Amino acid sequence: MLWQLVKKWHESFPGRVSARKLRKALRSCNINTEETHMPKNHKKVLTEMTDYLVQNMVDIKTIMSQLISQDVLSDVTKAYVSAPTTRDQRIMRLLEVLSTKEHGLYMIVDVFKKTGNQFLADELMAKGHIRQIGRKLDLDNHHLDEVDGxxxxxxxxxxxxxxxxxxxxxxxxxxxxxLRTALQSCSIDTEETHMPKKHKDALHKMTQFLVDNIMDINIMMPLLISGNILSDVTVAYVSAPSTLNQKIMRLLEVLSTKEHGLYMICDIFKKTGQGFIADRMIGIFIF
Structure with a gap:
């Protein structure tokens, strides 16, 4: 009945249908809509990501089923979201409903993960955290606005x-x-581990040799990324300086937070035609 009611409403007044009007009608009938307030920064993320989600959210039916099973959508909101004939309109309505939930952003991220849309979850969470990370790094709003661009x-x-x-x-x-402190304060897992002291000492002894002999860090970057040694954030951190020496120093700094960082970098050296560096490092480590 609810579905038919919303369907008739949609057909009769297609230009006037909105989640706000529906909530108002329900409240006037003393029906609890369980409406809360999504934080402003979350709402902004959802708004800015709308076009991206419309383009990439392929199977909305599976997502809807998951949202219903988790009581994110009620019978009424399910009918409201399902009423349009086009997929794009349904997605727009779903996002509109989610924006009334305090934890709506986290809800949809969780559902994306459970429905094989991990990439959508990652994009949403990353976008949601970027301004927060920037503030932890003491950047001004105008810097963050530039980054948003x-x-x-x-x-x-x-x-x-x-x-x-x-x-x-x-x-x-x-x-x-x-950088790690800023990320961790935003509840982002930095996958930080502890390099054994003897490995760290070997890396320290090799610092000048590495600075003198690594000719092109750029050829190493794809392997460092594909091997999950560097994340998007640490790639940016390592790449930011203008000089090769500074980039190498930052790379070594990041590697020192990895339990197997010494072996990781040696493997990369071998794969990028710099086996002599790996041999020297292993030699120092052994002796």
């Missing part, structure tokens, strides 16, 4: 622009430790 270029580019501005504003305060 790179959204169409993708999340990795946004992280790069964020770190670039942080580096420019606080050149003497930039460190992997500060």
């Amino acid at each position: 790179y959204f169409e270029s993708g999340i990795p580019e946004m992280f790069w622009q964020l770190v670039k501005r942080w580096h420019a504003k606080y050149p003497n305060r930039v460190s992997a430790r500060r």
Whole structure:
């Protein structure tokens, strides 16, 4: 009956149908709509991501089923979201309903993960955290607005622009430790582990040799990324300096937070035609 009611309403007044009008009608009949308030920054993320979600949310039926099973959608809101004939309109209505939920952003992220849409979950969470990370790094709103302007270029580019501005504003305060602290304070798992002391000592002894002998860090970057040694954030951090020496120093700094960082970098050296560096590192480690 609810479905038919909303369907008739949609057919009779297609230009007047909205979640707000529906909630108002329900409340006037003393029906609890369980409406809460989504934080403003979450709502902004959802708004800015709308076009992207419309383009990439392929199977809305599966997503809807999951939302219903988790009581995110009621019978009324299910009918409201399902009423339009086009997929795009349904997605728009779904996002409209989610924006009335305090934890709507996290709800849809969780559902994306459970329905094989991990990439959508990652994009939403990354976008949601970028401004928060920027604030933890003491960047001003105008810096964050500039970073937002790179959204169409993708999340990795946004992280790069964020770190670039942080580096420019606080050149003497930039460190992997500060970056990790900012990420962790935003509840982002940095996958930080502890490199054994003997490995760290070997890396320290090799620092000058590495600075003198690594000719092109750029050829190493794809393997560092594909091997999950560097994330979008740490790629941006390592790449930000203008000189090769500084980039190498930052790479070593990041590697020192990885339990198997020494073996990881040796493997990369071998794969990029720099086996002599790997041999020297292993030799120092052994002896």
